[in-house]
Amino acid sequence: MFERSQRWRVAIGCSLVLAAAGVWIGNPGLLIAAMAPIVFLAYSSLTSAPVVDSQIAFERTVTPNRTYAGEIITVKLTVSNHGDRPIPDLRIVDGVPDELAVVDGSPRAGLTLRSNEQTTIEYGLRARYGEFDFAPVTARTHSVSAASTYTTEISADGDTRLVAMFEPESYPLSQQTSGISGTLMTDRGSEGLEFYGVRPYQPGDPASRINWRQYARDRVLSTVEYRQQEATQVLVIVDARPSSGVASAETAPTGTELCVSLANDLVSSLLEDRNNVGALALGVDGDTVDLDTKITAESGVSLPWVSPTNTREARTRIELLLDAAAATVRPGNHQTESDHSSMDPEAIIRRLSRQTQVVFLTPLCDGFPVEMVEQFRATGYTVSMYSPDITKRSTPGGRVASAQRSLRLTELRRLGISVVNWDPEEPLAMALDRTQTTSPALSQQ
Amino acid sequence: MSQPPQDSTDSNRSFSNGLSQTITAEAGSVSRRSGLIAGLVATVALLAIAVTVGAVLSAIGGLVIGIAVAVSIAATGNNQLLGSIVGGVGLVVSIGVAVGLLAYSVSIGTQFVGGTGFAGILIGFGLARFRVDALGDGAIAQAIGWILRATIVIGLVALVVVVVRFDFNYLVTSDSAGGITELLAPTTETGIVAGFVVVSWLAFAGVWIVMASLPPETALPASRRPQYLAFQSQSVSTAGTVFGVGGIILAMVYLVGLEIGVASITSTIGLLVESQVLRTALVRVFVGGLVVTALVLGGRSVGVAALAGNVSWSRSGVVAAGGLVGVVLVGAGPAMGFLGSIGIVPAALFEASTAVVGPTATGLGVGFFALLAVGMGLTVFPVLSGLGLLPTSTAGPRLVVMGLLVATIVGATTGSSIAGFGAAVAAVIVWDVSAFGIGLTVDIGSTPAHREGELVHAAASLLVGGVAFVGTVGVYWLLAGVSVNEEGLLVTAVLAVVATLVVSTLLRG
Numbered sequence: 001m002f003e004r005s006q007r008w009r010v011a012i013g014c015s016l017v018l019a020a021a022g023v024w025i026g027n028p029g030l031l032i033a034a035m036a037p038i039v040f041l042a043y044s045s046l047t048s049a050p051v052v053d054s055q056i057a058f059e060r061t062v063t064p065n066r067t068y069a070g071e072i073i074t075v076k077l078t079v080s081n082h083g084d085r086p087i088p089d090l091r092i093v094d095g096v097p098d099e100l101a102v103v104d105g106s107p108r109a110g111l112t113l114r115s116n117e118q119t120t121i122e123y124g125l126r127a128r129y130g131e132f133d134f135a136p137v138t139a140r141t142h143s144v145s146a147a148s149t150y151t152t153e154i155s156a157d158g159d160t161r162l163v164a165m166f167e168p169e170s171y172p173l174s175q176q177t178s179g180i181s182g183t184l185m186t187d188r189g190s191e192g193l194e195f196y197g198v199r200p201y202q203p204g205d206p207a208s209r210i211n212w213r214q215y216a217r218d219r220v221l222s223t224v225e226y227r228q229q230e231a232t233q234v235l236v237i238v239d240a241r242p243s244s245g246v247a248s249a250e251t252a253p254t255g256t257e258l259c260v261s262l263a264n265d266l267v268s269s270l271l272e273d274r275n276n277v278g279a280l281a282l283g284v285d286g287d288t289v290d291l292d293t294k295i296t297a298e299s300g301v302s303l304p305w306v307s308p309t310n311t312r313e314a315r316t317r318i319e320l321l322l323d324a325a326a327a328t329v330r331p332g333n334h335q336t337e338s339d340h341s342s343m344d345p346e347a348i349i350r351r352l353s354r355q356t357q358v359v360f361l362t363p364l365c366d367g368f369p370v371e372m373v374e375q376f377r378a379t380g381y382t383v384s385m386y387s388p389d390i391t392k393r394s395t396p397g398g399r400v401a402s403a404q405r406s407l408r409l410t411e412l413r414r415l416g417i418s419v420v421n422w423d424p425e426e427p428l429a430m431a432l433d434r435t436q437t438t439s440p441a442l443s444q445q
Numbered sequence: 446m447s448q449p450p451q452d453s454t455d456s457n458r459s460f461s462n463g464l465s466q467t468i469t470a471e472a473g474s475v476s477r478r479s480g481l482i483a484g485l486v487a488t489v490a491l492l493a494i495a496v497t498v499g500a501v502l503s504a505i506g507g508l509v510i511g512i513a514v515a516v517s518i519a520a521t522g523n524n525q526l527l528g529s530i531v532g533g534v535g536l537v538v539s540i541g542v543a544v545g546l547l548a549y550s551v552s553i554g555t556q557f558v559g560g561t562g563f564a565g566i567l568i569g570f571g572l573a574r575f576r577v578d579a580l581g582d583g584a585i586a587q588a589i590g591w592i593l594r595a596t597i598v599i600g601l602v603a604l605v606v607v608v609v610r611f612d613f614n615y616l617v618t619s620d621s622a623g624g625i626t627e628l629l630a631p632t633t634e635t636g637i638v639a640g641f642v643v644v645s646w647l648a649f650a651g652v653w654i655v656m657a658s659l660p661p662e663t664a665l666p667a668s669r670r671p672q673y674l675a676f677q678s679q680s681v682s683t684a685g686t687v688f689g690v691g692g693i694i695l696a697m698v699y700l701v702g703l704e705i706g707v708a709s710i711t712s713t714i715g716l717l718v719e720s721q722v723l724r725t726a727l728v729r730v731f732v733g734g735l736v737v738t739a740l741v742l743g744g745r746s747v748g749v750a751a752l753a754g755n756v757s758w759s760r761s762g763v764v765a766a767g768g769l770v771g772v773v774l775v776g777a778g779p780a781m782g783f784l785g786s787i788g789i790v791p792a793a794l795f796e797a798s799t800a801v802v803g804p805t806a807t808g809l810g811v812g813f814f815a816l817l818a819v820g821m822g823l824t825v826f827p828v829l830s831g832l833g834l835l836p837t838s839t840a841g842p843r844l845v846v847m848g849l850l851v852a853t854i855v856g857a858t859t860g861s862s863i864a865g866f867g868a869a870v871a872a873v874i875v876w877d878v879s880a881f882g883i884g885l886t887v888d889i890g891s892t893p894a895h896r897e898g899e900l901v902h903a904a905a906s907l908l909v910g911g912v913a914f915v916g917t918v919g920v921y922w923l924l925a926g927v928s929v930n931e932e933g934l935l936v937t938a939v940l941a942v943v944a945t946l947v948v949s950t951l952l953r954g
Contacts, residue, residue, distance in 0.1 A: 040913065108890055
């Protein structure tokens with residue numbers, strides 16, 4: 001589409017002002033000076049914006065093009081001028097999906113491309129849950145005088161879609177876990193790698209563990225013990241209630257998405273370390289998830305849940321559960337408010353063994369997680385919490401919400417809960433380092 | 446072009462610190478390269494004119510003042526100390542210097558120096574507007590608001606000083622005072638006694654009316670209400686006792702002493718009763734009470750929230766306005782002398798005012814009206830913007846173009862036509878390059894790493910500008926060589942301009 005700019009009206013105005021001043025003062029020099037702007041008018045009329053539909057091509061790469069909500073992805077857009085003529089002023093805007101926020105670089109550029117030259121622009125997006133299609137690239141060219149403009153849309157080759165969903169079939173496990181022993185340390189001597197102590201020999205002890213040096217020296221049989229490494233059980237609770245499905249900005253990830261992303265990393269890490277891992281999602285209707293296990297409270301509320309184990313199937317089931325949790329905040333989706341706060345932790349506790357550790361992932365947007373943690377704690381379970389901070393302090397309401405969240409964090413710490421307070425703008429590792437510095441309890445887990 | 450969403454971190458990345466965040470323009474910001482090229486062209490063209498006409502200092506001074514005014518206006522939007530000190534005070538000082546420069550140039554008969562300075566101010570302001578938020582987005586309104594607040598402070602101080610320093614002797618000696626002469630300088634014994642009672646009761650009335658106008662105790666927290674009520678009550682009763690009852694007793698004793706001929710009474714109490722100084726002081730208390738009452742009522746009508754709600758104004762603003770008052774007090778004398786010497790304000794007016802209310806109040810009054818004038822003067826920008834002559838999106842380039850047109854006129858009228866042609870060409874180049882930079886920022890924002898189109902466009906613009914300059918100089922020499930009278934030359938040139946305009950318009954389709 002061609003457009004003609006009105007920018008040279010100012011030049012006409014200059015000419016008229018100078019001419020009027022010249023007539024008013026009676027100065028021929030000003031009248032001659034009034035001709036100077038007119039040269040520019042003539043120049044602008046002689047140039048025209050180039051049509052570039054068939055002259056330029058775009059190729060887009062999205063890395064990775066399959067990811068999870070909350071992750072940062074890199075987009076590279078390469079623009080090539082295949083024509084014989086240079087393009088003096090080419091402005092492009094990549095068709096970033098409206099729902100996604102640009103967090104690094106810019107999808108826009110102003111370029112000068114010689115014949116057969118190509119340039120690549122790079123920017124970062126923060127993924128949200130769902131499938132997102134990139135729109136065609138908007139390209140605009142100007143004539144050298146900038147008086148004439150041509151705007152068009154050109155589809156890019158390469159990646160045109162970003163998928164940020166948990167699709168178990170698309171993410172095969174890298175290894176089959178054995179489920180025999182994990183890496184969390186116990187304070188019991190047994191088989192293992194790390195030296196624990198020496199005890200008197202008992203009949204039946206393996207010959208390989210007899211302390212032969214001591215026998216050679218003292219002629220007394222003793223057995224070497226190593227620190228036992230055994231699998232531990234972890235239940236990951238993801239807070240996907242409506243109160244968590246909020247964000248600090250329109251295109252920022254919601255608390256639910258951040259918790260899901262965090263849960264995915266956590267579950268992967270724990271499973272790779274050969275621990276038994278289970279998951280539970282608050283705010284997800286158990287009847288809507290294709291899982292045959294769910295917890296139903298006396299109030300009738302049912303939650304999808306995966307009991308702690310270390311199998312390939314468990315990993316798949318957990319991903320299904322996380323997918324359902326993330327889907328509650330899919331852009332354009334309106335989560336119906338349900339009274340999950342009536343879920344009694346007793347119903348969950350009855351399903352857990354005494355050795356199970358609870359990891360609670362919640363943005364702490366209300367007081368329910370604190371009440372729930374109190375009950376877990378009261379019944380003797382070890383609880384730790386990861387909490388992404390989604391409060392926005394630039395508004396009065398945001399400051400109030402932030403202050404309330406700080407009070408909840410203080411309350412949790414007073415209860416002896418290890419809390420990782422994570423600002424999504426910084427890497428999680430920084431928050432972990434900070435927490436481990438101030439809370440030795442977490443580092444021991 | 447569609448604008449993809451940006452995180453706040455993205456949009457903030459280019460700003461280095463709080464100051465730049467505060468004053469950086471959003472709308473109408475010229476991109477860096479285009480702004481640099483346009484600024485260079487405009488400055489060179491201005492300096493060429495200045496060198497030709499011999500007003501280099503005026504041009505440079507104008508540039509600096511223009512930049513200072515723009516930065517000051519932009520800074521007034523800041524709600525902290527920066528806004529009041531750098532913004533408000535800077536604005537007053539820079540505009541004061543600008544007006545002084547222009548007035549001085551006119552007063553000494555060097556209009557071309559003033560014209561060059563004015564061009565420099567416009568260009569400096571416009572170039573600064575390339576980057577700072579000095580026009581549009583409420584910047585001018587905020588600056589006017591600050592100026593008016595400072596004006597109110599100075600006006601109130603002036604009012605108080607007038608009350609304190611008003612020379613009642615002037616009224617006594619003039620014929621226009623009427624009955625007040627007998628009160629202040631009585632000529633009869635009855636006048637002495639009755640007049641003293643009257644002025645005493647006037648003083649009491651002054652105190653009473655102030656107390657009566659104060660806000661009700663319900664405006665205060667419950668814990669402070671008893672003290673507040675006690676203060677009001679005690680003030681009225683004390684004033685009534687001292688001024689009301691005391692005045693009557695003194696007058697009666699004086700009268701009795703006078704009647705029975707007790708010399709010791711008339712020689713002691715008479716000093717008080719007959720004292721013109723004391724009477725004047727009592728009248729001052731009354732007038733002061735009226736002024737304070739008016740202020741209290743005004744304040745009450747405005748509301749406490751409006752008076753104390755703005756933190757910047759109630760803290761740093763008051764500090765800055767207080768400093769401004771000090772500056773006015775110190776600089777009042779020299780300023781009045783300067784204004785009188787250049788004839789802007791009649792010297793006789795100053796002399797009369799100084800005789801009645803003293804130099805301090807006169808200086809404050811001058812400051813009051815000067816600030817008022819500055820505030821009103823700034824309203825020209827919103828008016829121009831409303832007329833479409835100075836839209837926010839292209840305000841900076843348009844101001845620079847205006848400055849260069851002024852420079853062109855200065856050059857042409859002082860016989861420096863060649864330099865004038867250069868300034869005219871520069872005006873169009875500046876417009877072309879900077880408007881391109883604005884459009885580029887609108888299209889692709891300020892963050893992309895790729896912005897190569899600017900240099901190509903600027904080079905083309907400079908090339909065409911060079912052709913236009915050579916062409917105009919050629920036409921000038923050609924016409925100068927033709928032997929026609931001045932009227933014929935004018936007609937020829939007008940026809941040439943009109944013909945070229947028509948042809949160009951037709952060519953553009």
